[in-house]
Each structure stands twice: as C-alpha cells, then as structure tokens.
Amino acid sequence: MEKQMFCFQCEQTMGGTGCTGRAGMCGKSAPAAKLQDELTGALIGLARTAAANAPTSKTNRIILEGLFTTITNVNFDVATIQLMIDKVNAEKDTISPNSDVNYDVEQIWNDNEDVRSLKSLILFGIRGIAAYAYHALMLDYTDKEVDAFFLKALTALGENWGMNELLPIVMETGKANLACMELLDKANTETYGTPQPTSVPLTIEKGPFIVISGHDLHDLKLLLDQTNGKGINIYTHGEMLPAHAYPLLKKYPHLKGNFGTAWQNQQKEFDNIPGPILFTTNCLMPVRSSYADRVFTTEVVSYPEIVHIDDTKDYTPVIEKALELGGYAEAQHFTGINGGATVMTGFGHGTVLAVADTVVDAVKAGAIRHFFLVGGCDGARPGRNYYTDFVKKAPADTVILTLACGKYRFNDLDLGTIGGLPRIMDMGQCNDAYSAIKVAIALAKAFNCSVNDLPLSLVLSWYEQKAVCILLTLLYLGIQNIYLGPTLPAFVSPNVLSYLVENFHLTPITTPEEDLKKILG
Template sequence: MGNMFCFQCEQTAGCSGCTGAQGVCGKKEDTALLQDELTGALIGLARDFYGRDHGASADRVIIEGLFTTITNVNFDSEDIRRRIDAVRAERSRLTAAVAGEYDMNRLWRDDEDIRSLKSLILFGLRGMAAYAYHALVLGYTDGEVNNFFYKGLAVVGGTFGMDELLPVVMETGKVNLKCMELLDRANTETYGSPVPVTVPLTIEKGPFIVISGHDLRDLQLLLEQTRGKGINVYTHGEMLPAHAYPKLKEYPQLKGNFGTAWQNQQKEFKDIPAPVLFTTNCLMPVKDSYRDRVFTTEVVAYPDMVHIDEEKDFTPVIEKALELGGYAEDRVMTGINGGTQVTTGFAHGAVLGAADKVVEAVKSGAISHFFLVGGCDGAKPGRNYYTEFVKQAPKDSMILTLACGKYRFNDLDLGSIGGLPRIMDMGQCNDAYSAVRVASALAEAFGCGVNDLPLSIVLSWYEQKAVCVLLSLLSLGIKNIYIGPTLPAFLSQNVLNVLVEQFGISPISTPEEDLKKILNR
C-alpha cells in the first residue's frame, strides 16, 4: 500500500484530497489504506465474475464491502481486515480467480479525466450499495442491480477512455434509480406507505435510546425488544422519516427526534444520559464524554465500541439505557432555527394522494414554483446558504426536501398553501425516488417534460449517496441542477465541462443571485 489519498467527500482537505496521518473525517491513514485494499479486493472479485454466475453470497460480500467504505461508516481497521478476508475467502470458494487484486494507487495516479469518471462510478456504486443493503436485509433484491456492481467495479479496474466511461457513469445513475425504487418497495411493503406526521423534539424524562442512521429494520427490532420496558426511543439524523411509517408508528415508545443533523453529534451527545445506536453513517469520531454509551451494528464500526452482531440482541443497549436513566425532567430541545417540532412523511404516496389539490394550486397561481432543496448536511462553512435560500424563496412557492440537509430549515414555520405545508419532507436520501415520482406525475398532469415544470433542484452534497442520487437525476435528463456548497474535488475540469454543457449543472453562488437566475429563466 502507498500513502493515504482520499477525496470522496465534500469536506476533503483543501478541496483537493486528504493525505497524511488522518483525513478530515477523522479516519486514520491505516484505516483509509485498508479501505483502499478492500476496494481493490472487491474489484478483483468483480473482474473474475462479471458476466458469470456468482451467487447470493458473493453479491452480499460486494454490497457490504462497498457500503463499508462510505464516509463516516467504519473507522475500525480490524473490522475492515476481516472484510478483506471475507472477499478473499469468497474468491477462493468460487475457485475461479483469474485476475489479481486491483491496486487503488493506479486509480489515484491515473490521468485526471479518467480518474474523475472512474471516481464518479466508484463513489456512485458505494452509495448505491447502502440502498441495496437496506433492501437486502428486508428480503428484497434485484438481479440487474446486483449484476451492475460487478460491471461497475470491473470498469473501474479496467482500461477505458472517456468515451467508454461516460455511458457507464450514466448507467450508474440509471441503475441506482432502480435500486432506490427497490428500497422504496421494500420499506413501504414492510412498514406501510409514509403518512405526514408532526414529530416533537422534546425528550421526555426517564430512560431512552437514540437510534441514528437509515436502517428501518434495526429500528423495528429495537422497538420490539424495548416493548414494555419503560424505555423511550428517539430517532436521530436520517432516521427521522421513520416516524411516518404506519407499522413503526404503532410502537408507543417511539416518541420523537433527538437533536439535529449528523455533524452536530459531538456537541449534542456530550454527556447524554442515554445510549446511542448507530445503524449506518454518519458516525463521527467518538468523544470521551459519551464514549461508554455508543453502540454500532451492521457495517458500522469504531474501535473499542460495543458492536451488535447479526443476531441483533440489543440487550447491552437496553441495559445501558436503564443504567443511565435518562433526564430527570422533560428536556425541551430545538432545531437549528429554534423550532420545537418538525414534520415528515411527504413521500410520493402522500403527495400524489393530494395531486389534484397541487395541480389546481398551480393552475390557479397559488403555487408559482417548486424547489427541491435537499441532500447532505455537513460542518464546512457555507451551508447556511440553504437556510437563507428557503427563507428567501417566494411565499407562493413550495419547498420539497429530503436527506439530512433538511435540518438547516425543517423547523421553520413557513406557513401553508391550500392546506399543504410549504416545507414538505419527503424522507431519507434514497427517497429522491419519491421526488422523481412526484416530478414525473406533475409533468404528465401538465403535458410537458420535467425540465419544463416550474421546478428547480438545489442540492447539498457530502458523501457518496449524494453522488449516486445526482447521477440518477442526470440519467433522467434533468437539467439546470444547482449543487454546493463546493463542487466535488474528483470532478476534473474537462468532466465538469461535459456536465455543464450537457446538463447545465451550476455551482451555487448566493441565495439572492441563484433565486434571481432561477425565477427569471
């Protein structure tokens, strides 16, 4: 292995790449290098079996391996070594290894345009693997999605030019849309279609558990095991939309939401009198003030933290909640803007259920424009842009939002139009599928293309799931997307020029300037 190099997240050092002893995310050099080794082993497995029968066991190894390498998921070098061994064992079991493992230094040192396009594919695959994993644990898989992991990894490890790589970049987005559809089906068929709900931010007195991440199955299992034990459960981060699923709402101990977005956890979890269970990203380096109460599960891991394995026995988490006891009195907490409650549950089923009302509001002029303002939140300065953008959006516009970027403004009260709140939280990042469904339905209702709608997309990005969502939007031909707070470091100038020329992608500037451009377009 060589020296650490990583530029897959928005906060990468100097907007160019993390090197040295530790990345901006807190990942140590040896851990980052092991993630590269894991990726190289996955590429070797994929090159062996792309286009050949590989079976469910190899599919799971690839999906879990890719998921492990997403930013803020796994900080545990020993766990990553075990996953490398699992990939190698899978190759040995299949007894058909014909190619060596890929050296990721070849990619990082490649021609910048080739590196850029291959990075778009690789990082898109990593994000898609998270969605595929969440569907997989609910018993839902898709052959086309699984097969593409092999193709995409094989392409990353191969020798191709720009003209050959660009179609694969677009295919990554197309297949990810299918993967998001698969996860949407898995979640709704298992837990019911989301229903709009108001979620309090107050934490009631007594023992409680905070559950963070995206995995609804982990939440369901925790709710089952805490039933009747006098322990309340609060969501955190991207688990917030879980409150909208009817089957999960049936559990009376699912009380509300704790805190705000992921990047505030080191402050918000300081001396918290309760355990925190991380089911997916985003886990940050753990501070001493709450080190003894952090638990991980799935592919999430951190050195010296208690990990809940596949048996899903949450007894250690429950015992810690009872030991710590929670707050002595109700604790009133607020969002970033001082609000004490938020709403969620405006997925495609809920919005399309009110489609007649929405269409009529547009035709009557009550609604002038739709803004999809969503994506990842993060700590780097400049993300207050999204709060100001929403505040300054015309009073007769609707704000659709999703993913953790909504925490910048989801506690604002912007009123309503025609009985619908102006801020409509569609869910987690994978619920970009809901936004696509709604946009397609509106376009059909008005007899036009999606790009002809009074709809503008303003994205914030941080990690790899935002990359695959962007690629999905581009694969649908959606144009004039605004992205920020900075452009990805892995986009070379030539690749950026292609995206600008073909899709009109723009970096954000100021809310005032961007709103002026959008509304005068």
C-alpha cells in the same frame, strides 16, 4: 517511507483537493484509509473473478457489505476492515481457487485526471447504491439487474478504458441507482406502510431512552420490539427521522420523537447524554470520551473499542445501558436550529400524489408559482447556511420539497401553507429522492410537459457517496439546471465538469439572492 493516505470522496476533503497525511477530515486514520483502498481493490478482483466464472449465492451480499464499508463516516476500525478484506478474498477463492486476479486502486488515483474523474464517479456512485441495496436486502428485497451492475461497474474500474468507454458506465450508474431506490421504496412501503404526514416532537421525556441513528428501518423495528414494555423510550436521530411517518412504526407508543439536529452536530449534542446511541449506518463521527461508553454500532458500522451488535441483533447491551444511565430527571425541551419545537415528515410520493389535483389547481390558479427541491447531505463546512437562507428568502408563493439530512438546516421553520399544504414538505431520507422523481414525473404528465419545463428547481447539497449516485440518477433522467453546493466535487476534472455543464447545465450555487433571481426572474 510509509505512503500517505489519499482520499477525496467527500465534500469536506482537505483543501478541496484531497485528504493526505495521518487522517482525513472525517476522522478516518491513514491506516484505515489505505485498508479501504485495499478492500476496494479486492472487490474489483472479486467482481472480475465472478464475471469470468460464476458468483455464488453469497457474492452479491459480500459486495454490498464491502462497498458499504468504504462509505464516508461508516467504518473507522482497521480490524473490521481487514476482516472484510479477508471475507472478500475468501469468496474470490471459493469462486476460483487460487485466483490471482487482484487490483491496486492507486492505479485509479494515479491515472490521468479525466479517467480518474469518471472512474471516481462510478466507484463513489456504486458505494452509494450499495447502501440502498443493503437496506433493501435486510427486508429480503433484491434486484438481479442491480446486483449484476455491481459486477459490471467494478469490472469496468479495473479496465484500461478511456472516456468514451467510461461515460456510458457513469450514466448506467444513475440508471442502476434509480432501480435500487425504487426497490428500497417498495421494500419500505410494503413492510411498514405508506408514510403519512407526521409532526415529530423534539422534546425528550424524562426516564430511560435510546437514540437510534442512521438509515436502517429494520434495525429500528427490531429495537422497538426488544424494548417494548421495558419503560424505555426510543428517539430517532439524523436520517432516521422519517421512520416516524411509517404506519407500522407509528404504532409503537414508545417511539417518542427525534433527538438533536443534523449528524455533524453529534459530538456536541451527545456530550454526556444520559442514554445510549445506536448507529445503524453511516453518519458516525469520531467518538468523544464524554459519551464513548454509551455508543453502540451494528451492521457494517464500526469504531475502535466501541461495542458492536452482531448479526444476532441482540440489543441487550444497549437496553441495559439505557436502564443504567436512567435518562433525564425531567423532560428536556430541545429545539431545531431555528428555534422550532417540532418538525414534520412523511410527505412521500404516496401522500403528495394523493393530493395531486390540489397541487395542480394551485399552480394553475397562480397560488403556487414555483417548487424548489432543497435537500441532500448536510455537513460542517462554512457556507451551508446558504440553504437556510435560500428557504427563508424563497417567496411565499413557492413550495419547498426537501429530503435527506440537509433539511435540518430549515425543517423546524413554520413557513405557513398554500392551499392547505405546508410550504415545507419533508419527503424522507436521501433514498426518497425516488419520491421527488415520481412527483416530478406525475406533475409533468399533468401539465403535458417535460420535467425540465416544470416550475421546479433542484438546489442540492452534497457530502458523501449516496449524494453522488442520486446526482447521477438525475443526470441519467436528463434533468437539467441543477444547482449544486456548497462546493463542487474535488474528483470531477475540469473536462468532465465542462461536459456536465454543457450537457446538463449543472450550476454551482452562488448566493440565495442571486440564485433565486436567476431562477424566478
């Protein structure tokens, strides 16, 4: 009898315990899930082989590609996953011909729940880090220590270790992600400039257009270059929204605005869209027939029978599809989920720290009572309206910092200003949690206190593995009293949860009213 799939790496896992049967809640098939497990085992084998011998110049990139391939909503295609497995095994043989170092990931899933929990935190954490490292690599930025940690963490997953040996690796995962987010921040700002506050329209103008989704700014830059002067407008989607704030990208007049809302609404919002969609990273949902002929993927993203743009980065098929479909006959005035016609972005650490004196003075004068970082991954599970309601109910003397796709729950709201600063400040993509960390550390220094003593509370939503590595970074930094929802991770065992609650006061969200009362008193 064929074994069922098992996957519990994302927040929407079936029954809050794990997806089994023929397909996962994300739409991933059982064959694809099992091949992703095989790929993970091959990556562990490659890391163990490289640790015992020496990695080649290709090893680190192959590990990034392999880990990135296994992130939720990235790759649904058994053929390309198998090719990635073959690529990993070929690299292993290059390092050590006829190596017999292999690993069956089911050993992790079948281990005792505490070991399984800690190994899951490490595995899912490095999957998230790999995405950030990959984006940096596309801009020719690397970090030898981060690359070395991938080998260390993957090797640890194959060891027969207990909690005492694994806990330090979990914390080191958070440390490695901090270094990786810093690397990507440097890569993005040195390449495209320091983000600037920017109002982004949600209107789609008449005529041919392309929607680009995901996180990879390099792909967006290439697409802008190839469409320049062709009468095709470019619109961001999902986590690509913060691209509008980068000075170099802002110079392109055909980068017009943002299409749609959060990633989980794409099946409805892309229905019969008269333009192509290019997916550069994750956040791809099962493609429906009403727009399947106009979806394109690139990098490690793949979906059966969907046209893939290879590493030559020739976007001619996407451009031709845009011209063929023609776009809307008249401008379409879309809005966010709260009815707003524009959204703001671009409040990274460069912008916020430039007005740090204004912020500090506003706090000292009592104009700002509290800061909330409300952000993270969005998803479709009921209960996520908590974050919209939380922001709406937050008192007028509080500031909302936000980042990642969780902001789409409320980023079109106009909550006014405090001391000339907007009450909602979008700091960017999920990796721009680095900006939030830098701002928090700077404020703590200004007030001569620890980050945990600041009038700052983190209210986070999670969905997939990049949220896991960011949470581990916050724990590594010793940040406490984080509110997490809409549910706690299925892969965290009761004992590991007790450890996190006892040492970091990690708290599940309840209701906006109760949590605001608890935080503000």
